[in-house]
């Protein structure tokens with residue numbers, strides 16, 4: 001446990017003393033803020049028009065109207081912003097050679113992976129926490145505060161972000177070049193994204209359904225609508241687990257070959 | 259203390275180390291000597307558990323590196339050939355980090371870091387980043403991170419390469435000061451370093467061990483030839499013939515008025531040679547005998563290997 005904590009602390013300190021975490025967080029919150037602002041404006045204009053017309057007087061949903069689109073767009077920002085965080089985790093140690101000493105310390109390989117993973121996951125969590133003023137503002141507007149669905153959306157984003165991250169660690173373990181690592185991460189993540197587009201799942205074909213089930217983005221849909229479905233949670237947890245497990249295997253086999 | 263049994267290590271098709279075995283006793287300082295590419299670094303990486311051997315095993319303090327790698331790693335402090343450390347950390351933070359990762363109890367960590375700073379003379383750079391330090395200081399930090407958990411075994415891969423003579427001297431003093439209390443394996447291709455700091459030598463060439471002995475014995479024990487050099491005045495070929503005719507003389511080399519006579523086995527031929535040269539009427543100016551230096555042994559062993567291979 002202490003090993004994991006020490007490796008975690010070192011990584012966190014690295015992130016917060018180097019520009020990378022700040023750059024990612026600033027760009028992320030700025031884009032998130034922009035999407036949120038646009039959605040909110042659109043939503044308030046829409047509800048204003050609806051209020052003028054007594055036939056459409058019913059309240060339109062804040063979740064579907066504002067947060068749905070924002071969370072949905074957020075997926076693509078995550079896809080761009082998380083590989084820069086994950087790419088260095090192992091590749092950098094291999095390139096600079098610091099991994100040689102690390103591997104001769106009495107630490108299990110698994111602890112190294114988990115310590116690094118937790119540190120990067122913390123950055124993802126901080127990115128999301130920085131956007132929390134948005135729902136507070138939105139609820140200030142309407143008084144009809146409903147935190148449950150918003151929480152579901154955040155949970156979905158967090159799980160998806162950690163999944164991106166875990167895949168990023170695997171790719172970082174495979175490469176010692178960070179640029180190669182980031183580009184492969186983009187490629188593979190986009191691949192998982194497009195899986196859902198290969199075939200229309202509503203066409204009834206099994207293959208289309210299966211591909212859609214594997215798509216990393218399609219599992220976000222329910223969360224974005226404010227629903228937590230066990231199936232989606234299981235998907236992300238499995239995705240994370242498999243990625244980390246493979247990372248560990250890669251570390252061990254690389255060492256075997258020298 | 260440390261036993262290396264039949265270790266072979268392959269990188270893909272290339273065999274870096276081939277079936278080597280030797281052991282190191284508690285408190286010994288073992289010099290691991292070999293030319294570039296001999297397999298020193300590879301062997302050390304196997305000992306430290308950085309990677310497992312392709313075949314064979316290493317045991318450190320009774321723990322096998324294959325079965326209990328963590329136990330082995332707990333007992334070894336390692337200084338790699340070109341130590342890469344976390345350049346973004348300050349010296350003191352780095353030592354603290356390594357100590358904690360290696361499992362030094364929280365209660366004693368602070369004291370241990372202070373001791374290490376004193377011992378490795380790092381006081382003046384504790385707050386500098388490791389990446390900004392000069393080669394000599396980096397090497398001391400590397401030694402510091404190896405010593406931080408007070409391990410009984412130290413593995414040092416060419417610890418003095420690239421240092422100035424003063425730093426070399428200091429690092430050697432530091433290593434020497436640990437004699438008896440720790441077991442040290444130290445690789446080098448600088449021969450005097452071995453005679454100066456080690457009490458046992460293993461010579462490795464092209465992945466094979468060519469000699470194992472104590473530092474004093476390696477010159478005489480392995481190869482009984484001694485060479486006698488003399489300076490004499492007179493016709494070169496006559497002197498040469500006279501020397502060669504003496505019983506027990508292996509070979510004679512001549513260079514100006516100096517002659518080098520290779521004799522076999524232990525018996526001292528100096529009185530006989532002196533008598534003969536004088537009797538034949540040549541003027542004997544100088545006569546001396548020397549045991550082979552480590553350098554001679556090394557070159558001889560390494561070149562003999564080469565000849566055997568080509569024949």
Ligand SMILES: Nc1ncnc2c1ncn2[C@@H]1O[C@H](COP(=O)(O)OP(=O)(O)OP(=O)(O)O)[C@@H](O)[C@H]1O
Pocket residue numbers: 258269272273274292293294295296297298299300301339447
């Ligand atoms: N990662 C690697 N992949 C492939 N071959 C390697 C690798 N590392 C070392 N070798 C080869 O293994 C052999 C032994 O190398 P090693 O680094 O152990 O030698 P060394 O005795 O430490 O040499 P030096 O004195 O130059 O440090 C060399 O032929 C080298 O080319």
Ligand SMILES: [Mg+2]
Pocket residue numbers: 298299300339415
């Ligand atoms: Mg080497």
